[in-house]
């Protein structure tokens with residue numbers, strides 16, 4: 001099958017192909033990208049084989065390309081954390097899914113390819129109103145947002161959440177999900193102009209990620225600290241975000257866009273009885289992911305079907321343009337997801 005080759009792969013492996021793949025240079029990093037031929041997966045116990053119609057890029061793909069985020073043990077080395085498509089065949093022990101079903105899938109890897117094997121617990125049916133491109137843009141951001149707002153962050157109706165790097169794919173879905181949960185939503189980032197575009201999705205106030213953040217967050221929340229920070233930026237600014245929390249507030253650390261080092265006042269954590277929670281999705285067990293997908297779906301199926309929750313797409317491109325898409329994500333200025341169609 002055609003696939004974006006693993007970033008350290010140097011040769012093709014599909015026995016029925018003589019093709020050598022194509023290389024499309026677009027930037028220093030992206031010119032390492034190569035579409036070529038890779039073994040078509042066989043669905044194992046409890047898995048289905050999906051014919052991929054669309055897939056999407058994630059910041060984690062860039063980190064994997066830089067050697068900073070290797071796939072978990074047993075996962076495909078082909079990049080790609082989400083896709084949409086049609087079930088082609090069922091492995092042993094699959095129940096409730098049929099060949100021909102339109103599905104979207106959360107993946108530990110392998111989505112940037114023509115075919116992918118998916119554990120049945122990581123599948124969701126595609127709502128009628130979504131095409132394959134929009135469906136491919138949903139699983140990773142949606143399950144990340146659900147995991148960290150709800151399972152880890154314990155966000156409740158009537159509470160206030162502050163989302164940093166909110167114009168990201170994860171952030172732009174988390175804004176909608178938090179609003180759908182009944183929360184008040186403050187968004188923070190480096191460019192107020194870009195954040196303004198999140199207001200129609202449910203953002204109540206847009207704040208700059210700078211030293212004014214703790215006071216600005218309180219001013220936007222009736223003088224109170226926020227209940228929860230969904231932290232997608234990390235780095236030295238973490239101290240600001242801790243300062244924006246109320247007594248007993250939680251900060252769920254999900255992304256390290258601004259770096260993995262921070263100096264924080266531990267006394268503040270003690271005095272304010274704050275909780276600082278680190279969270280990753282990809283390395284969780286199949287049982288955990290299955291439970292998260294089920295919980296998300298039981299909440300989100302209806303608002304997705306009604307268009308009240310929707311994936312935010314920056315652009316849709318042909319799979320052959322994947323190197324340019326990676327280069328654009330690395331360059332920044334993207335709001336929402338970059339989607340590739342096959």
Ligand SMILES: NC(=O)c1ccc[n+]([C@@H]2O[C@H](COP(=O)([O-])OP(=O)(O)OC[C@H]3O[C@@H](n4cnc5c(N)ncnc54)[C@H](OP(=O)(O)O)[C@@H]3O)[C@@H](O)[C@H]2O)c1
Nearest residue numbers: 058059165167168169170190254255256257258279280281
């Ligand atoms: N822990 C997990 O399980 C998990 C799962 C999924 C994603 N993530 C993480 O969540 C984050 C978002 O992922 P994504 O795929 O949604 O990203 P993305 O769509 O590529 O978005 C990148 C966003 O980050 C902002 N940004 C870039 N560098 C920044 C910096 N130094 N400081 C502040 N903001 C910065 C950009 O905003 P401006 O350029 O407009 O400022 C842009 O809005 C990433 O850190 C990713 O690794 C974690």
